[in-house]
Amino acid sequence: MADTVVKKARGAVVIIDERCKGCGFCIEFCPTKCLEFSSQYNSKGYHPPILARKDDCTGCNICGTVCPDFAIYGFMKKKE
Amino acid sequence: MQDESGVLTGAHFIDGDHACSEGAIAAGCRFVAGYPITPSTEVVERIAERFPFVGGVFIQMEDEIASSIAIQGAVWAGKKAMTVTSGPGFSLMMEHIGYAAMTETPCVFVNVQRAGPSTGLPTMPAQGDMMQARWGSHGDYGIIALCPNSPQECFDFTIKAFNLAEQFRVPVMLMMDECVGHMIERVVIPPPNEIKVFKRRYYRGKKKDFLPFKPEKDLVPPMIKAGDGYRFHVTGLTHDEKGYPSMTVGTQAKLVTRLSDKLKVNEDKIIEYREDGVESAELIVITYGITSRTAIPAIEQARKEGMKIGHLRLITAWPFPAKRIHELASKVKAFVVPELNLGQMVYEVERHAGSGVKVEPVSHAGGTVHDPKEIYTAIHRLMKG
Amino acid sequence: MADDVLYTVEAGVPQNPIEDLLRMDRIPHIWCPGCGIGSTVNCFIRGLQASGLDLDKVAVVSGIGCTGRVAGYLKLDSFHTTHGRAIPFATGLKLANPELKVVVYSGDGDLIAIGGNHFIHAARRNMDMTVILINNMIYGMTGGQVAPTTPISATASTMPHGNYEPAFNLPHLAESCGAVYVARWTTFHVRHIIKSVKEALLKKGFSFIEIFASCPTLYSRRNKLGDGLDQMIYFQENSEIKNGADTKSVGVDFQGKIIVGKFVDIERPVYHEAMYGHLKEKYGEEYMPSDEIKEFISGQNGD
Numbered sequence: 001m002a003d004t005v006v007k008k009a010r011g012a013v014v015i016i017d018e019r020c021k022g023c024g025f026c027i028e029f030c031p032t033k034c035l036e037f038s039s040q041y042n043s044k045g046y047h048p049p050i051l052a053r054k055d056d057c058t059g060c061n062i063c064g065t066v067c068p069d070f071a072i073y074g075f076m077k078k079k080e
Numbered sequence: 081m082q083d084e085s086g087v088l089t090g091a092h093f094i095d096g097d098h099a100c101s102e103g104a105i106a107a108g109c110r111f112v113a114g115y116p117i118t119p120s121t122e123v124v125e126r127i128a129e130r131f132p133f134v135g136g137v138f139i140q141m142e143d144e145i146a147s148s149i150a151i152q153g154a155v156w157a158g159k160k161a162m163t164v165t166s167g168p169g170f171s172l173m174m175e176h177i178g179y180a181a182m183t184e185t186p187c188v189f190v191n192v193q194r195a196g197p198s199t200g201l202p203t204m205p206a207q208g209d210m211m212q213a214r215w216g217s218h219g220d221y222g223i224i225a226l227c228p229n230s231p232q233e234c235f236d237f238t239i240k241a242f243n244l245a246e247q248f249r250v251p252v253m254l255m256m257d258e259c260v261g262h263m264i265e266r267v268v269i270p271p272p273n274e275i276k277v278f279k280r281r282y283y284r285g286k287k288k289d290f291l292p293f294k295p296e297k298d299l300v301p302p303m304i305k306a307g308d309g310y311r312f313h314v315t316g317l318t319h320d321e322k323g324y325p326s327m328t329v330g331t332q333a334k335l336v337t338r339l340s341d342k343l344k345v346n347e348d349k350i351i352e353y354r355e356d357g358v359e360s361a362e363l364i365v366i367t368y369g370i371t372s373r374t375a376i377p378a379i380e381q382a383r384k385e386g387m388k389i390g391h392l393r394l395i396t397a398w399p400f401p402a403k404r405i406h407e408l409a410s411k412v413k414a415f416v417v418p419e420l421n422l423g424q425m426v427y428e429v430e431r432h433a434g435s436g437v438k439v440e441p442v443s444h445a446g447g448t449v450h451d452p453k454e455i456y457t458a459i460h461r462l463m464k465g
Numbered sequence: 466m467a468d469d470v471l472y473t474v475e476a477g478v479p480q481n482p483i484e485d486l487l488r489m490d491r492i493p494h495i496w497c498p499g500c501g502i503g504s505t506v507n508c509f510i511r512g513l514q515a516s517g518l519d520l521d522k523v524a525v526v527s528g529i530g531c532t533g534r535v536a537g538y539l540k541l542d543s544f545h546t547t548h549g550r551a552i553p554f555a556t557g558l559k560l561a562n563p564e565l566k567v568v569v570y571s572g573d574g575d576l577i578a579i580g581g582n583h584f585i586h587a588a589r590r591n592m593d594m595t596v597i598l599i600n601n602m603i604y605g606m607t608g609g610q611v612a613p614t615t616p617i618s619a620t621a622s623t624m625p626h627g628n629y630e631p632a633f634n635l636p637h638l639a640e641s642c643g644a645v646y647v648a649r650w651t652t653f654h655v656r657h658i659i660k661s662v663k664e665a666l667l668k669k670g671f672s673f674i675e676i677f678a679s680c681p682t683l684y685s686r687r688n689k690l691g692d693g694l695d696q697m698i699y700f701q702e703n704s705e706i707k708n709g710a711d712t713k714s715v716g717v718d719f720q721g722k723i724i725v726g727k728f729v730d731i732e733r734p735v736y737h738e739a740m741y742g743h744l745k746e747k748y749g750e751e752y753m754p755s756d757e758i759k760e761f762i763s764g765q766n767g768d
Binding site: 012014018019021022023024025028029046062064065066067068069070073075078 | 474477478479481483484487492493494496497498499500501502503504506507508511652653655656659692693694697698701
């Protein structure tokens with residue numbers, strides 16, 4: 001369940017499910033712990049991450065830097 | 081002082097090793113990596129002496145393995161390059177002969193042969209690396225090997241080696257031996273404009289259409305070099321025309337067949353031999369390198385005695401002039417093959433001569449050259465026996 | 466290309482900038498789930514981009530093995546050479562055209578076992594290249610054999626009873642042979658790697674970065690250390706950053722503490738400059754360097 005306190009979203013991630021090999025590096029090392037394993041499988045049978053807590057993502061791109069499979073990257077959203 | 085071409089035009093009294101160095105400079109070679117080994121060392125010593133004044137870079141690497149791959153790095157950066165060694169070093173270079181063949185890196189390997197196996201007889205001649213030159217690296221591929229018999233030819237054939245390497249994108253071996261390497265004779269170096277130098281065949285088309293290993297009509301792909309924005313990939317793995325690894329039966333068949341075929345379809349442009357009196361001969365002596373000189377007194381003696389003896393001298397040991405040997409086999413009763421080894425090229429002669437003709441090796445374990453009498457005895461026995 | 470349809474990003478969402486430097490038609494790569502090599506490539510590209518170097522003039526040379534495959538994934542002039550021989554190939558590239566920024570990217574077995582001789586000599590010569598060594602403490606591609614970097618007591622397929630050979634302390638080896646820049650990180654230290662890659666690329670001379678990376682399939686599993694993520698957590702919990710540490714003191718024991726940081730950053734004459742300088746001084750106008758060396762040196766001097 002989403003947090004009851006809604007923070008202003010600052011970042012987001014792009015996840016390329018099919019490249020993911022499910023190592024979990026992005027989930028473990030996300031500074032705000034906003035990623036989780038998806039319950040879905042990709043076609044190779046791995047669980048890719050999902051952005052479970054959108055409001056917590058800062059777009060810091062640690063996930064994108066640590067990912068060994070080039071399957072995720074974060075970015076800052078432009079202020080609306 | 082020589083001009084920028086570095087060509088030392090004029091008549092010189094030098095040994096085969098030094099003539100080889102001058103040949104390399106005249107051919108446009110500007111990168112040499114080597115490791116000291118007798119009897120080839122004089123080649124790199126002269127290169128080291130001369131290169132600072134002709135725009136070349138010489139480096140003495142930590143071993144022959146390093147030398148034989150450093151030259152390939154230099155080739156992919158745009159230089160003509162060679163390495164120089166003798167038996168034990170040649171053994172160490174085998175993997176990179178395979179790499180040059182697989183990646184179609186034009187480069188020259190000079191092997192001033194000495195007697196082996198192993199450390200063998202340093203500074204004493206042999207021709208024991210002829211099969212190794214052809215087959216020494218694992219897998220199927222083709223190479224070109226040239227056999228000079230004089231300092232003049234060490235100069236001429238080094239240029240030829242570079243030209244063939246560039247034309248067909250293969251490693252070319254210059255198979256000298258200690259005798260030829262250390263023999264001092266007159267060497268005439270022509271003016272630069274009389275020296276035929278084959279320029280690297282660079283790709284000239286559009287960058288976006290470029291496939292680094294897509295052959296032209298003669299099965300040879302054009303070259304490119306690092307730093308020109310192609311962002312190309314080179315690998316020793318089985319690769320497709322893009323240069324990408326592709327480990328499939330189909331890619332392997334296509335690539336390896338082409339690597340071999342590019343020499344086969346062009347063999348008329350590559351194969352060279354010299355013939356003397358073969359048309360009327362009843363027996364032909366087949367020689368290469370230094371044995372082409374030791375055989376002459378034997379042939380002359382036999383001719384004086386009325387025997388019809390021909391002489392066929394291989395300039396290219398590889399590719400081997402199979403068709404010519406096959407043709408001649410039907411006209412003569414025997415081939416005599418003197419070699420400074422216990423029988424190597426003689427197998428090739430046997431293979432292509434067929435069963436109707438006698439093929440006689442005149443083997444020598446190396447350390448010195450044949451006594452012409454040994455060759456004469458074989459001729460005499462076959463003609464009169 | 467298949468990749469064009471793999472994913473699309475919404476309008477306004479940036480593309481992943483590292484993809485500019487990857488051969489996307491070869492992704493996904495061959496590395497195992499949880500292998501750290503991909504992470505290092507990810508960081509390398511970011512460091513390279515941060516360096517501001519002309520990417521058309523950057524060449525990457527790899528040897529053989531898992532890390533040896535890196536060259537094939539980078540969209541640069543790239544060479545996948547023979548086992549252990551990336552450094553001498555790179556030496557030829559560099560001396561033939563010093564304008565090229567030459568990067569050697571290979572594994573511990575490749576660069577230090579079979580290629581050890583070349584490593585020490587390139588460092589001694591201060592050959593201008595950046596060597597990125599991925600240390601997974603094992604031979605991965607061939608099936609988990611002992612490496613010269615396998616810690617004592619770790620198990621390998623050719624050390625089935627536990628390793629009793631001491632491992633190399635690579636920063637110490639590199640420094641003692643003459644490397645001018647030596648740093649060590651683990652795949653946990655992504656930001657540090659990016660910074661180090663940038664520094665090493667901009668450093669003249671033999672620069673060396675060792676990066677510890679997980680090998681879940683052949684190192685962690687055999688040693689009952691869990692998967693790639695467990696190895697990453699080990700890196701996180703057991704690494705200590707000590708910039709400027711004495712490299713003698715940075716050896717690594719089995720699952721022990723890993724001292725990371727930038728250890729060496731010194732100046733020493735670079736090979737091709739020393740060659741040029743020496744011959745120029747000795748022979749003056751008579752010396753004829755290659756066009757590439759002449760242009761490169763005069764470009765550097767701002768002539």
